[in-house]
Amino acid sequence: MAGPLKRIALFGATGSIGASALDVIARHPDRYVVDALSAHAQVEALVALCARFRPRVAAITDETRYVALREGLAAAGLETVAVAGAAALDEIAADDRNDTVIAAIVGAAGVASTLAAARAGKRLLLANKESVVLAGELLMAEVAAGGATLVPIDSEHNAIFQCLPQHGDHGGVRRIVLTASGGPFRGWSREQLVGITPEQACAHPNWSMGRKISVDSATLMNKGLEVIEAHHLFDLPAERIDVVVHPQSTIHSLVDYVDGSMLAQLGQPDMRTTLAVGLAWPERVEAGVAPLDLLTIARLDFEAPDLGAFPCLGLAFEALRAGGSTPAVLNAANEVAVSAFLQRRLAFLGIPALIERTMHRLPALPSATLDDRLAADAEARRVATGLLA
Numbered sequence: 242m243a244g245p246l247k248r249i250a251l252f253g254a255t256g257s258i259g260a261s262a263l264d265v266i267a268r269h270p271d272r273y274v275v276d277a278l279s280a281h282a283q284v285e286a287l288v289a290l291c292a293r294f295r296p297r298v299a300a301i302t303d304e305t306r307y308v309a310l311r312e313g314l315a316a317a318g319l320e321t322v323a324v325a326g327a328a329a330l331d332e333i334a335a336d337d338r339n340d341t342v343i344a345a346i347v348g349a350a351g352v353a354s355t356l357a358a359a360r361a362g363k364r365l366l367l368a369n370k371e372s373v374v375l376a377g378e379l380l381m382a383e384v385a386a387g388g389a390t391l392v393p394i395d396s397e398h399n400a401i402f403q404c405l406p407q408h409g410d411h412g413g414v415r416r417i418v419l420t421a422s423g424g425p426f427r428g429w430s431r432e433q434l435v436g437i438t439p440e441q442a443c444a445h446p447n448w449s450m451g452r453k454i455s456v457d458s459a460t461l462m463n464k465g466l467e468v469i470e471a472h473h474l475f476d477l478p479a480e481r482i483d484v485v486v487h488p489q490s491t492i493h494s495l496v497d498y499v500d501g502s503m504l505a506q507l508g509q510p511d512m513r514t515t516l517a518v519g520l521a522w523p524e525r526v527e528a529g530v531a532p533l534d535l536l537t538i539a540r541l542d543f544e545a546p547d548l549g550a551f552p553c554l555g556l557a558f559e560a561l562r563a564g565g566s567t568p569a570v571l572n573a574a575n576e577v578a579v580s581a582f583l584q585r586r587l588a589f590l591g592i593p594a595l596i597e598r599t600m601h602r603l604p605a606l607p608s609a610t611l612d613d614r615l616a617a618d619a620e621a622r623r624v625a626t627g628l629l630a
């Protein structure tokens with residue numbers, strides 16, 4: 242009844258999205274089988290996942306951990322083949338022994354494997370939003386050329402994907418509205434944000450996520466990256482992408498049509514729904530997510546984002562409007578800033594300050610190829626790291 246088995250390659254298997262994806266996959270052994278898993282450095286966690294899901298191949302992108310992975314797999318009595326290095330992911334993405342790639346690596350490090358999956362015409366479940374910010378035009382061109390099916394694995398974009406007409410153009414769309422929880426510091430003033438610690442920033446009120454995206458949610462850079470992501474995925478200019486703060490995180494986003502209709506997708510704040518949509522679309526499968534109880538939710542609130550206390554959202558709109566190399570610079574400077582903040586080398590309010598200084602140091606350059614984008618990314622990391630010191 243479920244049709245042929247889908248064979249899944251999961252990049253970033255040891256992360257938060259990786260765990261949610263494997264949870265959904267494990268519920269449907271009649272539909273999904275794991276062909277490949279990757280992790281960056283966590284050999285033990287990767288071997289444990291291999292023991293459970295028995296993939297054909299396991300990749301560790303930190304090459305210094307290759308021997309540990311090979312020996313760990315052998316010690317566990319597994320036939321899974323160990324491979325290492327970022328290029329190994331490109332090969333897996335292009336391999337026709339899998340038909341579905343879940344791009345769940347964090348950061349620009351995921352860009353090459355994401356592009357490779359698009360080029361190979363896979364069903365691409367795309368969580369790695371930084372690769373869209375870095376190389377959105379290139380990605381959408383590869384999707385079209387390769388005949389890939391892209392399903393966004395970001396709750397907002399997945400909601401819009403579900404609310405847009407599945408056939409025809411988007412001519413009747415007036416604008417899309419991305420909802421934002423507002424993060425743990427919603428309603429706080431700039432003065433209150435001065436002494437924020439990584440622990441406070443990572444304690445998201447609604448979602449449980451990896452540390453980088455948790456900090457991005459606290460600064461509102463996550464919404465900024467999502468605006469740029471939406472621009473590419475749905476081919477809409479900045480003027481037709483709005484952001485509204487919605488603290489309950491029940492409405493995951495909305496599409497506003499010219500006839501006055503507004504369509505929303507609602508659900509629990511649980512990425513398994515999004516992943517189940519991506520895996521089964523256009524069918525629907527059980528995701529292990531409790532149904533929404535509207536009477537328990539009782540009310541839905543909306544407010545405008547505070548761009549004064551949270552400048553990162555405005556910086557992202559600025560980068561989108563500047564175009565060229567600037568979104569790559571924004572993303573790279575943010576990765577440097579968040580990493581420094583998590584290591585307690587930069588204050589919370591230093592994050593937008595560092596990104597802004599890096600952006601203004603590096604004016605927009607025309608940026609057509611992946612090499613151009615990667616050069617802008619590298620230059621922004623160099624400048625941001627220098628400004629930190």
Ligand code: NAD
Pocket residue numbers: 252253254255256257258259279280281282283302345346347348350351368369370371394395396448449450451452453454512
């Ligand atoms: P995470 O930190 O929990 O996991 C990241 C994964 O990427 C791990 O498996 C890690 O081994 C791997 N990784 C890290 N650095 C790498 C590198 N240099 N090369 C290769 N692999 C590397 O992150 P997460 O929260 O699961 O987020 C993953 C992606 O999904 C991010 O782009 C994030 O913005 C996006 N996303 C996450 C959520 C969520 O709920 N967690 C929601 C929407 C979008």
Ligand code: MG
Pocket residue numbers: 395396397467
């Ligand atoms: Mg999101």
